[in-house]
Amino acid sequence: MKKRRKNREQETGKDSEAGRTTLRSTMGPAESSAMDEQSGKSHAGRQTRPGLQPLLSPRRLVLLMISAAGLWAYLYLGIGPGDLLPGTGQAKALTGFFSRALSPALDYESGFVARDAAPLLLNALDAARRTVVFAAAAMSLALVAGVVLGFAGSKSWRDLQGRMAGGASRHLRIRSSGFYVAVRMLITMMRSVHELIWAVLFLAALGLSNLSAVIAIAIPYAGTLAKVFSEMIDETPRDAARALSEAGASGGQVFAFGLLPRAIPDMSAYTLYRFECALRSSAVVGFFGPETLGKFIKLSWNENHYGEVWTYLYALFLLIVVVDWWSGALRKRFAA
Amino acid sequence: MSERELKLRGLRDERPRNLFTRWSLAAFAALVAYSWNSGEFHASQVFSQQHAANALRFLTEITPYPLHGRAFDPGIALKWALELWKAHAMEALAATLALSLAAIVAAGLAALPMSLTAARNLAGPEPFIDSPRAPGWAARTIAAVVIGLTRSVLIFVRAIPEYVWAFLFIGIWGFGPWPAVLALALHNSGILGKLGAESIENLERGAPTALRGIGAPRSSVAMAGVLPAVMPRFLLYFFYRWETCVREATVLGMLGGVSLGSLIRDARAANFYDEMIFYVMTAALLVLAGDLLSGLARGCLRRGN
Numbered sequence: 224m225k226k227r228r229k230n231r232e233q234e235t236g237k238d239s240e241a242g243r244t245t246l247r248s249t250m251g252p253a254e255s256s257a258m259d260e261q262s263g264k265s266h267a268g269r270q271t272r273p274g275l276q277p278l279l280s281p282r283r284l285v286l287l288m289i290s291a292a293g294l295w296a297y298l299y300l301g302i303g304p305g306d307l308l309p310g311t312g313q314a315k316a317l318t319g320f321f322s323r324a325l326s327p328a329l330d331y332e333s334g335f336v337a338r339d340a341a342p343l344l345l346n347a348l349d350a351a352r353r354t355v356v357f358a359a360a361a362m363s364l365a366l367v368a369g370v371v372l373g374f375a376g377s378k379s380w381r382d383l384q385g386r387m388a389g390g391a392s393r394h395l396r397i398r399s400s401g402f403y404v405a406v407r408m409l410i411t412m413m414r415s416v417h418e419l420i421w422a423v424l425f426l427a428a429l430g431l432s433n434l435s436a437v438i439a440i441a442i443p444y445a446g447t448l449a450k451v452f453s454e455m456i457d458e459t460p461r462d463a464a465r466a467l468s469e470a471g472a473s474g475g476q477v478f479a480f481g482l483l484p485r486a487i488p489d490m491s492a493y494t495l496y497r498f499e500c501a502l503r504s505s506a507v508v509g510f511f512g513p514e515t516l517g518k519f520i521k522l523s524w525n526e527n528h529y530g531e532v533w534t535y536l537y538a539l540f541l542l543i544v545v546v547d548w549w550s551g552a553l554r555k556r557f558a559a
Numbered sequence: 560m561s562e563r564e565l566k567l568r569g570l571r572d573e574r575p576r577n578l579f580t581r582w583s584l585a586a587f588a589a590l591v592a593y594s595w596n597s598g599e600f601h602a603s604q605v606f607s608q609q610h611a612a613n614a615l616r617f618l619t620e621i622t623p624y625p626l627h628g629r630a631f632d633p634g635i636a637l638k639w640a641l642e643l644w645k646a647h648a649m650e651a652l653a654a655t656l657a658l659s660l661a662a663i664v665a666a667g668l669a670a671l672p673m674s675l676t677a678a679r680n681l682a683g684p685e686p687f688i689d690s691p692r693a694p695g696w697a698a699r700t701i702a703a704v705v706i707g708l709t710r711s712v713l714i715f716v717r718a719i720p721e722y723v724w725a726f727l728f729i730g731i732w733g734f735g736p737w738p739a740v741l742a743l744a745l746h747n748s749g750i751l752g753k754l755g756a757e758s759i760e761n762l763e764r765g766a767p768t769a770l771r772g773i774g775a776p777r778s779s780v781a782m783a784g785v786l787p788a789v790m791p792r793f794l795l796y797f798f799y800r801w802e803t804c805v806r807e808a809t810v811l812g813m814l815g816g817v818s819l820g821s822l823i824r825d826a827r828a829a830n831f832y833d834e835m836i837f838y839v840m841t842a843a844l845l846v847l848a849g850d851l852l853s854g855l856a857r858g859c860l861r862r863g864n
Contacts, residue, residue, distance in 0.1 A: 429614060
């Protein structure tokens, strides 16, 4: 490849260009093709031939690797489309379930219902309300922890602390980097464990209650929020922060007035998106006991009451649609 | 009032304000306040002497059992971990990885065509360029139906969490990899399809408009003008969703089946809390490795563009 490039350069003449080949060969294919374009522009008529572009662009390489990985996965799991053809028992469940997709139950499908049970639709409404309540509670905890950790784990904060310490005290600078690394590790630990695994851990350690379910959801959500917030804070332009810092503002002031206002639109949009995810998580946590939508999906399914399952599925669907619309509308206003 | 104060007040009055944003914020705050006052949560559910005792007992039980009643010995702990790894964890780890890969590839393949038919600029009655005559009602209706239908399917499949899909599919097909793969693929195709459609709608109009202008049919505009341009974005989303796929794949095993989740569930059911913690940590490491790998791939793609 290297040799071919060199030949090409020499064919096109100009000694000065040949001198660049060493530089080019050290670069990745993408950068060098960008340079080809540039030189093509500046020396019109001496454009490089497209046929000589590297065979595997990064994108093709990635696509190839994805295909290989996918192939390996199906072979390893030993599954093929044939396994999806339903046997007789499966066909019954399959048609039984999907035939009710457009006719969700409006009332309980069996006569055996506790006398004081609420009508199905009211029960679905109440489960949906509880799903929202769990999600909002979890999100409020996650938001507080996520903002604090996100700030503490941002590069801007580390650099700010380091700069405040100045060149005078190496000890302080090391301490701020140490603090940064510790916070990043905490964030990573929190979000690498799935909320349902946290729920199982709480189940084993404390017994699962409504509050521990909410905390189980809040921990990984706080980690994810903190990670994304810290990236957003680091991506905001630092001009205002620098000006404030040079005018003598304290670290907290620089953060609150120099960095935060610019990062807030992105952060709120992301928070709403995570709220949508929290709704799903809080529904699923119902499988482990709390009376959110997941619990009733499980109960109705186990009784083969497919129509009721669809009622609860549609309730969850409506919740998500509302939040999706809300966050979309907000994002549009932030962008404007 | 000094001139400076007046100016400050003027600037304050001029700041951008938005009623909808404010109401949203207030509504969210009210929702949170209501949630904590809804009577569902009490501090005693987590903080009580009983709970503290349980937690303490739990903490003593998560040390590897060969170490119980003796001083910590890293050699014994390592041997214990290696045995668990060889006996169960390695296989479950590979299965979890395979689940996530199989699912995300299927999701990507399903989402790509759906994002084409969900994009309002491409699937609309007049893709990219206005014809001199207004489109007939038939063309408008067909476009509206296609876009509306695709979008409703996308939002429905992504509204239902992977875990619920997997639960339902296990009920239909029984235990095995397919329910997990289908569940992950379904939910993620909804998300990838939505993100893909949004990227198509935000594309620069140059190339597709030019193609359309020289008379290319919609399919050619899609294949030659839209897909190549949207591919880098789509791949970024693909890897971002693969990360979550790995995360979810670890958990789906708790419903039964092949991933790390099943080991975690079984260890908990048997009260082998030391093993449970070991599998939890294995799962966390897998998620971490997935994040790193996906970050690398995304960096590579970004540099390629």
